Amino acid sequence: MKLNKTIFKIIFFTYLLSILVIVEISGQQVPGRDENIPFLVTFGEEGETSWGDDKFYQLFFFTIPRDFRQQFYIKVLDPDTGGENDELQGVWNTRCLYSVYGGTGVDPDKNTESRGLRDGDNFKSGNLLASRAFGNEPSYDNTYYSFGPFNPTEGDFNEKWNAYIFKIICEGVSGDDGNLYRYYLSRSADADLPIEGANAFTYQYTFRMWNDFKSIAHIYPYVDTGIVYIKQRNFDWDDDGDILVVSTYKQGIPVPVSGEDTYVESRIPIEPQEIGKSLDFQFHKKQGELVMNNNVVMSLERQRGDALQFFSSPIGGVPVYQPKTIIRKTIPKK
Ligand SMILES: [Ca+2]
Ligand SMILES: [Ca+2]
Ligand SMILES: [Ca+2]
Numbered sequence: 207m208k209l210n211k212t213i214f215k216i217i218f219f220t221y222l223l224s225i226l227v228i229v230e231i232s233g234q235q236v237p238g239r240d241e242n243i244p245f246l247v248t249f250g251e252e253g254e255t256s257w258g259d260d261k262f263y264q265l266f267f268f269t270i271p272r273d274f275r276q277q278f279y280i281k282v283l284d285p286d287t288g289g290e291n292d293e294l295q296g297v298w299n300t301r302c303l304y305s306v307y308g309g310t311g312v313d314p315d316k317n318t319e320s321r322g323l324r325d326g327d328n329f330k331s332g333n334l335l336a337s338r339a340f341g342n343e344p345s346y347d348n349t350y351y352s353f354g355p356f357n358p359t360e361g362d363f364n365e366k367w368n369a370y371i372f373k374i375i376c377e378g379v380s381g382d383d384g385n386l387y388r389y390y391l392s393r394s395a396d397a398d399l400p401i402e403g404a405n406a407f408t409y410q411y412t413f414r415m416w417n418d419f420k421s422i423a424h425i426y427p428y429v430d431t432g433i434v435y436i437k438q439r440n441f442d443w444d445d446d447g448d449i450l451v452v453s454t455y456k457q458g459i460p461v462p463v464s465g466e467d468t469y470v471e472s473r474i475p476i477e478p479q480e481i482g483k484s485l486d487f488q489f490h491k492k493q494g495e496l497v498m499n500n501n502v503v504m505s506l507e508r509q510r511g512d513a514l515q516f517f518s519s520p521i522g523g524v525p526v527y528q529p530k531t532i533i534r535k536t537i538p539k540k
């Protein structure tokens with residue numbers, strides 16, 4: 207009897223530990239675990255927008271909680287453009303410049319140009335903490351490069367999130383090939399050691415879909431207070447199936463989708479029940495003929511032209527549709 211209890215305790219605590227580990231790891235990689243997106247994409251600026259990148263740069267912000275006091279690293283998987291993962295056009299001739307910024311000017315709440323959404327915005331705001339350009343470099347093919355170490359206080363403090371904000375920009379400064387890459391936040395340069403409570407977000411997401419029919423990609427914008435509707439804009443979806451919005455309130459509302467090298471936008475009304483949670487934008491590929499190497503751009507605005515954040519780890523968890531229960535009035539017996 208006593209032995210049984212001990213075994214039960216061991217199983218129970220192992221189970222608890224496994225949950226803690228899963229929770230801690232998610233949210234430290236970009237794209238995040240729940241997003242099911244294989245890679246971020248940035249093309250060299252001599253590329254064609256019809257290949258699925260309309261800007262030739264991509265920004266990401268990292269939030270480091272105030273109570274985290276150790277140094278950390280921003281790691282890039284496959285920083286080069288060549289060899290594995292990347293998208294070749296002719297010969298490999300693309301160079302991408304990665305730059306990490308901290309300090310005043312980074313926080314996109316205080317400085318909207320830092321979001322880099324409008325043409326001509328000075329998105330290279332803040333203090334340049336580190337930078338490096340990569341071309342076709344076999345020594346960095348399908349492996350990591352670590353920026354850092356950084357001290358949390360080198361970031362730009364945001365009171366609302368109670369966190370220091372850092373920004374990393376990847377720019378395709380030359381060539382026409384597609385650079386595919388991922389980011390990781392880590393306490394170590396050599397291992398993946400997550401920072402508890404850290405997260406990553408952006409305002410415009412340029413990413414690659416999996417090359418199969420079954421994988422569904424997700425992005426999770428956070429719906430803040432005061433939002434009545436949001437405007438979605440997708441680019442170069444190649445008519446590759448459906449984009450659905452799911453929330454606790456929405457079972458799966460289809461949004462208009464773009465074709466080759468085109469933009470499509472629409473408005474999505476927000477219900478009070480959806481405030482303070484994340485929406486789930488689901489990208490379902492077309493069945494039948496496989497659209498290969500589909501790169502797509504997604505951006506969202508709230509009603510006043512204010513950009514909405516997409517978090518790598520959805521705030522409040524992955525939203526699950528909750529069907530409204532019909533309450534039947536029981537007729538009291540006389
Ligand atoms: Ca590569
Ligand atoms: Ca090329
Ligand atoms: Ca790459």
Ligand SMILES: [Ca+2]
Pocket residue numbers: 256257258441442443444499500501502
């Ligand atoms: Ca595309």
